[in-house]
Amino acid sequence: MKKTLTLFLSFLFIMIEFSACKKKEIGTPGENEIFLLYKTFSPTSLVIKKGTTVTFTNKDNANHSVSSSSGLFNSGKIKSDESFKHTFNDAETYNFFCNYHSSQQEQGAVIVQ
Ligand SMILES: [Cu+2]
Structure with missing residues (x-):
């Protein structure tokens, strides 16, 4: 009986470890990247040079959009x-x-210089 319990606890421990490893890695935005996360843009504003392509990446579970205020x-x-x-x-x-x-x-805002 004790052996069964030990085995069960070991199994449980392994499962907990496994699920912790599977947790989504959020990381940090790249140089010209803005994350969409927790209903915010991160960073909120970004200063770039003319002709730069900015990548907006949704790191959230919800859907988001990037919609220009001036259309x-x-x-x-x-x-x-x-x-x-x-x-x-x-x-x-x-x-x-x-x-x-x-x-x-x-x-958010992108400031182009
Ligand atoms: Cu959103």
Whole structure:
């Protein structure tokens, strides 16, 4: 009986370890990358040079979007683990928001110099 219990506890321990390993790694955004996570853009603003392509990556479980406040671009639905890329060619500030969480202040900016 004791042997069975020991075996069961070992099994349980291994399962816990295994599930901990499988936990999603979020990491940090790359040089010209913005994460969509927890209904925020991370970083909230990014300064880039003209002609730079920015990658927006959804690190959340929920759907998000990158929608230009002035209607210049719109990613449409970005599912979990999917990305949207946009190249910024003019020196100006581009404000954007998420269509799904606009009422929850999910907004950001790319400042092109
Ligand atoms: Cu969103």
